[in-house]
Amino acid sequence: MKTRLSAILIFLGPALFIMTVFIIIPIVLSLLISVTDFNVYAIFDWKNAEFVGFKNFIDLFSDVIFWKALFNTFYALVVALPLTIIFSLLFALLLNRSATHFKSFFRLSLYLPSITNTVAIAVVWAWLLNPRYGLLNWFLGLFGIAGQNWLSDPKWAMPSIIALVVWKAIGPNMLLFLAGLQNIPDFLYEAAELDGANRWKQFLHVTVPSLRPQLLFVSVMLVIGYLQLFEEPYMLTKGGPLNSTISIVLYLYRQGFYQFNFGYASAVAVVLFGIILTLTAIQMRLRKYQE
């Protein structure tokens, strides 16, 4: 049975209209720029931008640093995605137990990183990771492990960034999982218990299936977000050392906002858009098959 058109318009219309005006049209505009040489001279007067076809894309794919940025971004995604999901889910489960005390307090404290001033976060992380006075090297020293120059060693800079990324993402995603967990009716667990399922089995056969919508949501959102990794490397390393932490969006930002190659930066955005769209579509499709 199809839904009436009037209902579709009433429920989807307002959101889609605002999206079109303020997000979709700007996106289309900025994607159109990718086939022009839109640069510093065109900002004040758009007539100074000329059509250059696919030149930006050709230049892009022949730039070593772009490939480096692509590699770094996927490296961050592959490591940070599972870590974020595991930790967020773990804390959500712990905070969903009826026997856990001080729930509100813990919930808030896990959420703090996402509302704390970024300057404070940058200062503290630079401290934790400081090779000489950092807490991390001191801690490793207790176990006789040699400390590292976390942020200035090309080997360790990206893992350090990933740690920060995961640390910041745990709180909000935990809240998303909690909202889902709170909606699983008790009788499902009671029924499982009567069938003699232990707690691990209950988790696998009750919690995980009931959380599917939230799991899909979180993983799709994280893929979209992590592929646009920008703030953390911008804050801590500016993409260095030796471009070991440059991400696609940081690369785009440098091209656009430092050098005013907006045409080129748009081409980067188009490529990134294509990658994210493909991955998201695959995730949504997989989900359909599961059902």
Added chain:
Amino acid sequence: MKKLVISILLILFAISIYGTTLKIWAMGEEAKTLPVIIQEFEKENPGVKVEIQALPWSNAFEKLLTGVAGRQLPDVIQMGTTWMPSFSAMGAFQDLGAYIKNSEIISEEKFFPGSWSTCVYRGKVYGIPWYVDTRVLFYRTDLLAEVGYTEAPRNWDELYDAAKKLAERPEMYGLTFQTNEIQEFIPFVWQNGATVIDENNKPGVDTPEFMEALDYFARFFEEDIVPKAGSGNIFQDFASGFVPMFFTGPWMVSMIHEQTPQIDGKWAVALMPEKITRTSFMGGSNWVISKTSKNKELAWKFLEFMSRPETQFQWYQLLKALPAVKEVWNYKELKSDPFTSVFGEQLKDAKATPNIAEWEKIESIVESVLEKRVLGKITTDEAIKEMTQKISKVLK
């Protein structure tokens, strides 16, 4: 007769500006301090109201960019000197040539040449210097005395020698450089009479002088005189003697006094080390008038007001910002200050980076190659080759 005409014109101008509002964008602390000075300007121009909008330093850039794109700029804007070339290239600023010709207060020779050059783009003047800054050597007098330097290192050899000796202390270093900060590196290029772009607008890095500067800079890294991991916290590192020397600008003077008072009296500032010259990097802020402004005459009046020696001096007293007008440096308050006077001396030999729209791109090329060179990933020859090739492409 002439006097009469002028006074009639002045009266007419006063009537025409009555009831106008002059809109100004300025950055952080400067914007918050400007009202003190503005009162005087409003008194001189009855009926004029000055409205200041403070922009945060961290994101002023995006704000300016959207303002240019939407043609929504105020009458007058504060501009960091390093942003001048790109924003001048956009064509959003008023050419001030005609105003300068008729001005009694503003003329090129009243300002430091390095500072004035940041206002000139393709032969036209788009801004007027407001305040300047430049980098000098900050050093721990007590620690340098321990290695035999009762005065600051005066030239390249002494700087290297002092730093090398200081770095022999266990777990300590001689000075600190960032691996990829052009403002720290380029003074050494200039001091050796070299340049990044030559006068024919071609890459100028393929010269023995440039190579020598690059090698000199890199040697500090190669011989572990600077911490490769950088300084985790310059204040604590300076206070603990971990890095007894570094190069930075005037803003650090009050910050070091405030944050590490325990070393007061144990540190000083000195001129850049000499090779052929002692050239340093010139920065600061300029005033520009937007092309779309409807109050250009009044805006110019404001620029003139800000360029008066007494206003410049007042501004120095308020924020310790270094005056761009040379005359102010004869005031005894500036001459007698042990820190300020060194900056004043250094300003006589300070340069800004080239005012061309492509500079940002060239800067990022130099920075990334420099980083590879100091971390030992490539040789000097390879570095020069890569820079030449990439810069030529940009300057095509």
Added chain:
Amino acid sequence: MRKKKIPFIEQLGVHTILLAAFLIMAIPFFWMVSTSFKNPDEIYIFPPRWVPHRPTFDNYVELFKTVDFGRPLINTVIVAVTSTFLSVMLSAMAGYGFAKFRFRGKEKLFLLVLATLMVPGQMTLIPVYLILNSLNLLNTYAGLILPGVASAFGIFFMRQFIMSIPDELIDAAKMDGAKEFFIFLKIILPLSKPALATLTIFNFVGAWNSFLWPLIVATDEKMYTLPVAISVVQGQYGEKIALQMSGSFIVIIPIIIVFFFAQKYIIKGLSMSGMKF
């Protein structure tokens, strides 16, 4: 709720893990708050002082002298409350549509909604600004609020949640000839309380903290929001960091209050809905 004896060792383990997490997560927040009460010579000291030896209110005094809080606070409240309400409402409506409506092209349309998240904000900054400019919305509350109220994040979140509400409930209501809107108000919204509360927190925090957009839309200081008004105390070279920390702390306090309030509401909403599945 099931009442069962929980082994002590398990309780101990769970709370130890949470305590460790709390310590790791809250460090920067501690540092921010403690720095806001520090004199300059204690800010960057090693090892870091988590409690200032000579606490001072100077930073707060100076902050209130430099920044006029009145108008920015009003602006922030207006913007945060309005945009949170609109955004949650639009998300719930569109989320319901994408979860339960049946029409052709629904999946593709939804992918288009998600696509709005896939282009970095830096790229759309200038175009959005130009659109607002042509609509004459610069320096207005509408300009501050509208661009952010339709969020794919919210729509997607609500869609996932409403999907898990059994169709039988809706169909039963349909038999009675109820209109979509009635179903939405009487069935969907009450059952989505936890999700709505969570989304409210997210949106409120986002709107309250939003910084770049309010800065760009405001063409005079009267339209500044709190985060923008406070950000201008920062110098070019990162001086006055304690001032910034005191400002950030002041901005966060209302968020924490709202957070606790919303949490209470979640728990209440849950016990009220009583899990009538």
